[in-house]
Amino acid sequence: MGRSPCCEKAHTNKGAWTKEEDQRLIDYIRAHGEGCWRSLPRAAGLLRCGKSCRLRWINYLRPDLKRGNFTEEEDELIIKLHALLGNKWSLIAGRLPGRTDNEIKNYWNTHIKRKLISRGLDPQTHRPENNCTSSGTTDEQQQQQQQQQHIQDLNLELSIGPTQSELTRPNSAESRPQQQIFAGNWGLRGANCVEIVPLKNTQDISLL
DNA sequence: AATTCGCCCAACCGCAGTCGC
DNA sequence: TGCGACTGCGGTTGGGCGAAT
Numbered sequence: 184m185g186r187s188p189c190c191e192k193a194h195t196n197k198g199a200w201t202k203e204e205d206q207r208l209i210d211y212i213r214a215h216g217e218g219c220w221r222s223l224p225r226a227a228g229l230l231r232c233g234k235s236c237r238l239r240w241i242n243y244l245r246p247d248l249k250r251g252n253f254t255e256e257e258d259e260l261i262i263k264l265h266a267l268l269g270n271k272w273s274l275i276a277g278r279l280p281g282r283t284d285n286e287i288k289n290y291w292n293t294h295i296k297r298k299l300i301s302r303g304l305d306p307q308t309h310r311p312e313n314n315c316t317s318s319g320t321t322d323e324q325q326q327q328q329q330q331q332q333h334i335q336d337l338n339l340e341l342s343i344g345p346t347q348s349e350l351t352r353p354n355s356a357e358s359r360p361q362q363q364i365f366a367g368n369w370g371l372r373g374a375n376c377v378e379i380v381p382l383k384n385t386q387d388i389s390l391l
Numbered sequence: 392a393a394t395t396c397g398c399c400c401a402a403c404c405g406c407a408g409t410c411g412c
Numbered sequence: 413t414g415c416g417a418c419t420g421c422g423g424t425t426g427g428g429c430g431a432a433t
Contacts, residue, residue: 198401289400
């Protein structure tokens with residue numbers, strides 16, 4: 184027996200949202216707030232599953248969303264955060280007000296990946312793709328190496344502590360050794376990565 | 392003008408974590 | 413303590429659209 188489906192698929196709409204559906208969702212959330220996604224579609228009179236409503240709200244309808252192109256500063260910040268956190272899009276989005284994880288993920292896959300490749304860097308590891316280059320490095324390559332060195336110089340040190348619920352639950356957090364990821368001056372607090380905290384100094388990531 | 396190609400992004404899917412009973 | 417329900421996340425897909433031919 185597999186897990187039960189998140190919703191009754193036979194009676195739900197799929198695909199692009201209509202303006203009317205958007206408006207219903209906005210009206211409902213304005214009146215009742217976010218949450219209870221499972222019961223929201225029925226309460227709001229939408230033939231959608233809760234997951235779909237949540238995604239639509241978070242990625243498209245939320246009033247605090249910043250639409251439009253990413254700035255050069257945002258680009259660099261995403262690159263730094265990705266070097267720090269990997270594909271933790273929700274965490275990265277948390278440091279970019281008005282941007283969603285989906286938006287950043289898409290932007291990464293369509294723009295930044297290519298940007299890094301053109302700099303000769305591996306998009307996943309942020310290291311030079313071809314480290315067996317022979318003699319005669321160009322200025323551009325030297326620049327790339329300096330940039331890579333800059334990322335490595337961040338002296339990243341992440342520490343992951345217990346979540347709030349773990350802290351309040353007996354026999355959980357205190358009985359478990361603290362997990363640490365030595366990745367720089369930034370610590371991740373909570374398994375859900377609720378916040379990123381500076382551990383020593385922040386001068387290398389002044390944008391954060 | 393018609394067709395093809397490639398890019399972009401909204402939306403879906405499956406999994407894992409968390410919560411409540 | 414175990415289990416089911418619910419939520420959130422990351423990977424992937426596919427439709428729309430503009431550029432190229």
